Amino acid sequence: xxxxxxxxxxxxxxxxxxxxxxxxxxxxxxxxxxxxxxxxxxxxxxxxxxxxxxxxxxxxxxxxxxxxxxxxxxxxxxxxxxxxxxxxxxxxxxxxxxxxxxxxxxxxxxxxxxxxxxxxxxxxxxxxxxxxxxxxxxxxxxxxxxxxxxxxxxxxxxxxxxxxxxxxxxxxxxxxxxxxxxxxxxxxxxxxxxxxxxxxxxxxxxxxxxxxxxxxxxxxxxxxxxxxxxxxxxxxxxxxxxxxxxxxxxxxxxxxxxxxxxxxxxxxxxxxxxxxxxxxxxxxxxxxxxxxxxxxxxxxxxxxxxxxxxxxxxxxxxxxxxxxxxxxxxxxxxxxxxxxxxxxxxxxxxxxxxxxxxxxxxxxxxxxxxxxxxxxxxxxxxxxxxxxxxxxxxxxxxxxxxxxxxxxxxxxxxxxxxxxxxxxxxxxxxxxxxxxxxxxxxxxxxxxxxxxxxxxxxxxxxxxxxxxxxxxxxxxxxxxxxxxx
Numbered sequence: 001x002x003x004x005x006x007x008x009x010x011x012x013x014x015x016x017x018x019x020x021x022x023x024x025x026x027x028x029x030x031x032x033x034x035x036x037x038x039x040x041x042x043x044x045x046x047x048x049x050x051x052x053x054x055x056x057x058x059x060x061x062x063x064x065x066x067x068x069x070x071x072x073x074x075x076x077x078x079x080x081x082x083x084x085x086x087x088x089x090x091x092x093x094x095x096x097x098x099x100x101x102x103x104x105x106x107x108x109x110x111x112x113x114x115x116x117x118x119x120x121x122x123x124x125x126x127x128x129x130x131x132x133x134x135x136x137x138x139x140x141x142x143x144x145x146x147x148x149x150x151x152x153x154x155x156x157x158x159x160x161x162x163x164x165x166x167x168x169x170x171x172x173x174x175x176x177x178x179x180x181x182x183x184x185x186x187x188x189x190x191x192x193x194x195x196x197x198x199x200x201x202x203x204x205x206x207x208x209x210x211x212x213x214x215x216x217x218x219x220x221x222x223x224x225x226x227x228x229x230x231x232x233x234x235x236x237x238x239x240x241x242x243x244x245x246x247x248x249x250x251x252x253x254x255x256x257x258x259x260x261x262x263x264x265x266x267x268x269x270x271x272x273x274x275x276x277x278x279x280x281x282x283x284x285x286x287x288x289x290x291x292x293x294x295x296x297x298x299x300x301x302x303x304x305x306x307x308x309x310x311x312x313x314x315x316x317x318x319x320x321x322x323x324x325x326x327x328x329x330x331x332x333x334x335x336x337x338x339x340x341x342x343x344x345x346x347x348x349x350x351x352x353x354x355x356x357x358x359x360x361x362x363x364x365x366x367x368x369x370x371x372x373x374x375x376x377x378x379x380x381x382x383x384x385x386x387x388x389x390x391x392x393x394x395x396x397x398x399x400x401x402x403x404x405x406x407x408x409x410x411x412x413x414x415x416x417x418x419x420x421x422x423x424x425x426x427x428x429x430x431x432x433x434x435x436x437x438x439x440x441x442x443x444x445x446x447x448x449x450x451x452x453x454x455x456x457x458x459x460x461x462x463x464x465x466x467x468x469x470x471x472x473x474x475x476x477x478x479x480x481x482x483x484x485x
Contacts, residue, residue, distance in 0.1 A: 003036075004130070005129075007162070008024070008133055008164060009137070009150050010165070015197060022063050022468075023472075025131050027468050027471050028131070039059070039075070039135070040148050041080065041116070041135055042076050043082065045263065049392070050075075053375075056079060063131075077093055077118070078090070079091040081264070082301065083099065087100060087101040090108070113152070117157070136150070141182065162194070192483065194221050197225045199224045199226055222476050253278050253279070255294045255296060256295050258295075258298070261305070264301045268299070272433055289318045298335050302351050303366075306334065306338075328424075331425070331426040332428075334396075335426070337426075339361045339424060340359075340360070340398065340400065341358050342366070345367075362417050365399060367396065372395050374393055383407070383445065387437045390429040405417055415428055
């Protein structure tokens with residue numbers, strides 16, 4: 001039996017597609033459905049390692065959790081990871097096949113569509129329901145030719161589409177009506193209803209607009225989701241609104257992260273952002289670096305390019321001064337590679353071929369290789385009796401004397417390095433702060449005497465449950481159930 005497929009598309013980026021799919025998946029799972037998430041094409045620098053040893057967008061890993069499933073490459077068969085303003089690494093079925101600029105990828109789309117349809121067919125054969133997330137907007141006229149992310153996919157598999165818009169941005173009726181108007185007749189016909197997201201206020205005052213919208217378009221409003229303050233769901237890509245205007249906390253560990261142009265897997269920092277004893281600040285270009293107890297160099301999709309950005313913005317001097325005064329420095333993945341003496345990219349995997357001098361804070365060198373290291377890992381921190389669990393996604397292979405004093409001892413071997421004075425630590429492990437034991441140990445290493453208890457894994461699950469509660473309560477399931485019958 002082939003699964004029922006329902007697709008969620010948005011009028012804009014960040015309209016709420018990922019969150020709505022997450023909520024729908026959890027509600028259907030609660031109701032006993034065998035449900036799986038799917039996103040045909042994702043462009044994101046936040047990714048996750050799957051149980052079958054591949055790489056998918058992080059949002060699909062969260063949606064898999066909502067379905068109580070391990071993440072699988074079929075859930076996101078095409079992943080694009082931008083490494084320049086005009087190009088990206090292309091990942092098909094979890095494996096990188098190379099870098100392409102926008103024009104070459106456009107020409108490659110028919111082959112990408114084959115991969116998309118293969119994955120969808122496998123999911124449809126194994127589950128009762130597949131809930132699909134679109135990308136961006138289906139009304140981008142310049143992207144409609146050979147589209148595989150929105151209506152091109154919906155037409156190929158003949159599935160209905162929910163259209164979601166964010167009322168908090170303003171202009172929600174123009175977004176919905178305008179998007180619908182820019183679709184072809186057959187695409188308009190498969191839009192089965194609208195969902196309005198992030199509403200705050202008296203719903204009675206919105207009702208005349210909803211009535212007008214239904215009369216104007218002939219499409220039902222399936223529901224209006226409220227603005228969920230402080231909802232935590234891991235971001236698909238951009239840092240988003242939750243990081244804006246982060247209010248400094250008193251008597252806390254001060255953590256500063258440079259906002260690299262090609263920062264990747266910034267979800268590593270979600271547990272710190274939510275921690276009551278941590279004041280986390282991202283610092284962009286041309287912004288004075290505030291005093292810190294801990295500086296963290298994050299992951300990067302273009303390590304040499306982002307290292308040059310650090311130097312151009314004065315971070316090398318800041319880091320050296322920070323260490324002279326007893327501060328701690330942590331490098332994660334690409335940030336770890338920056339801590340060594342040299343980074344080589346002879347094949348131009350992340351940008352122009354060449355090499356860069358590192359910060360020379362750890363005695364090691366890194367060379368980028370074509371085959372990515374993709375692993376889910378677990379073990380213990382080497383300097384504390386604390387369990388750590390996470391994942392590795394990197395093309396670099398590091399070697400040198402610094403690795404003889406590892407940061408973590410994992411089941412598959414030692415990872416990372418810690419300096420002789422204990423002030424500089426580097427690791428390839430993403431998700432380093434997710435487990436409470438590891439987070440507490442790292443905060444103590446950075447100078448915090450008694451960290452408060454924060455169970456980030458429980459918070460992540462609570463966010464999924466909260467989103468599902470809103471979806472179950474505020475959407476018209478009398479109308480939705482018809483799609484899943």
